[in-house]
Amino acid sequence: MATLQFREALREAMTEEMERDDDIFLIGEEVAEYDGAYKVSKGMLDQFGHDRVIDSPISELGFAGLGIGAAMNGLRPIVEFMTFNFSFVAFDQVINNAPNIRYMSGGQFDIPIVFRGPNGAAGQLGATHSNSTEALYSNFPGLKVVSPSIPDDGKGLLKTAIRDDDPVVFLESELMYGMKREVSEESDYTIPLGSARVAREGDDVTIVAHSKSYHIAMDAAEQLEEKGYEAEVIDPRTIKPLDIETIVESVVKTNRLVVVDESNPFTSVASEITHQVQDRAFDYLDAPILRVTAPDTPAPYAPNLMDEYMPGADETVDKCLRVMYAQ
């Protein structure tokens, strides 16, 4: 095990894959000369040269489309959005072309492309730079959506995403790029898409959370332990395909579920998990499923409001106690 920052783990994944397969290239704003806006691609220009690490103009729609065209012609692009807030100007390419071309061409074209970059709120960035896009992209059939919470998962999942023959939206976080954790040094370390990780076992309540919310869930689980309750924490890691079996198995054991998801609540990943669990495990629920989410408003700028806006461990503990009828 090596201790790496999240950005380093992602860089290792890309570097290893690009060494392995000459068809892979990285394109995005500032990915080459500037080493990436968040230094994820640091040093990659030196190693791979301008043909494979390409600075694009500020034109998301253009370079996302370029990536899809390249994928149709046999290359395996990694398209970096400086943040996923900017993916919205490339929306048609990401949601209409990438996921539909295989289907509409009757399987003639693979689209082995990864769209990656930071997603979600990251402090005082204001409403337009704080969007969570996982529910949005998961809604479109044909897109896979990955959202890791720790560097080790980041590395293993990004390598799998790059090898996948279908478009994958890979959601990172500005706030987690500097996070240092142990990362496997196993050679060719990959983690399959669609497999959740049970991060902590417990019998009293299940907490499902991905990306930054996962860390909130783990904090909450520790607070609950001090109160004498054992929470089971599950990180789905891949939003789509969703490993609902692992979640249901846990709910069948604990009979209670709280979903932490920092997105806005309406038609969110939390909504979907809630639906699927009640559908599959209705008779095992001893309480309504509760969610911890951002409110249904644009993200504020003021720091005190932002603190209120984002989900937190206290709120998570509170909702867990409620579903356990322990209040």
Added chain:
Amino acid sequence: MAVPIEMPKLSDTMEEGVLSAWLVDEGEEVSSGDVLAQVETDKATMDLEAFDEGVLLKQVIAEGDAVPIGELIAVIGEPGEDISDLVGDAGGDGAATAEPEPETEGEAEEEPSESAPEPEPEVEAEPAPEPSGDGQLSEREPEPVPAGTDAEGRRIKASPLARRIAQEHDVELAKVDGSGPEGRIVRRDVEAWIEEEEAAPEPAAEPSPEPTPEPAVEEPTYAMPDEEAAFEREDISQMRKTIARRLAESKYSAPHYYLTVDIDVEMAVDLREDLNELAEEQGRAKISFNDLITKACALSLHDHPYVNAAYRPDEGEIHKHNRVHIGIAVAIDEGLITPVIRDADRKGLSELARETKALAERARNRDLEPQEFEGATFTTSNLGMFGIEEFTAIINPPNSAILAIGEIRDTPVVEDGEVVPGKCMKVTLSCDHRVVDGAKGAAFLDTVKSYLEEPMNLLL
């Protein structure tokens, strides 16, 4: 490639059909055009033909079964073909073709039951009948419906899990106190109740109230024959269902009103006698009085387009029919059917007579083809032969009127100021007020009356 045979739509109004007889057995070869079975619809018994070649692999429904349009009733295919995906569970035993073993079921049985412990149960694995609440996910048992109520009749609030545990342990939720919000019964409440019950000594439960002895009251004894059922059961036939549905729909949606007129039919009766003498000489069909009425209505409808119309609210339109097709209600053993004389206004009396007679005959034998009882633009119903003086009929949708015909009766009439014996007939027009207003209905009846009172016009 196995071909599913589904219940076809054999008439406009058909919603389901009864498979009255299979004419091909399972395993028999069929080719296109062969009659597979007879299907009783709301109107007639019809042949179900095969459109494909092959072997009848499976009769999915039994003789006498009623299924809605589109439901699978049979499968045709190659001998030995696996049709389990078509017929689902029912298909397991379906291998009509003397196949040694139907693959689908055979395997499951032959699998030796392993003595080794089962691997960790997977969520999607076969549900094991695990009784308790925190076992594995198993098939959902149907909940008792409706949800229980407490002594005051309020719905008992309980979590799904609590209900399930209660059901498994025969716990009456009404006896359990709920500790959740608003008194919701949750798992721990049911478990606590079960624990208490088990701990408690054999409960000196309230003795179930013994039936208090009946006070000795002298019951009056009606000598109802013992063991005799109070009524005989009869399945509602397809035809009766259709009559019920269509007539209820008509009375429900079409505001009916009724106009009765007494018609002097002396001359028409004489005319008919003359015509029938001729018909007999020429070996033609005899003309019934009803044929004269059919003809009179057909000619009158020409001048009264709203009576020959249909109210079509879904389309926002009234359809005034350019052609005149008259339905004639015919009583048959099973109920009622209205064969249709097409273009009755353009047919001579002899032709009308011949056609009406033939259609009525076929109706009684239930041999009518759909096109022979569909598409009426106006209908008549005659109960005169039963001595009914006058009656009101229910409009045959989507018609906008129906004429109810009473008996021809001998009655005094006033002629040139003198009371003389005469022959009269009352007819009652039921109108759909959405299309035919009172004056329009009356004008139509007046035309019918004038045709019948001066019947030579019927011949022109």
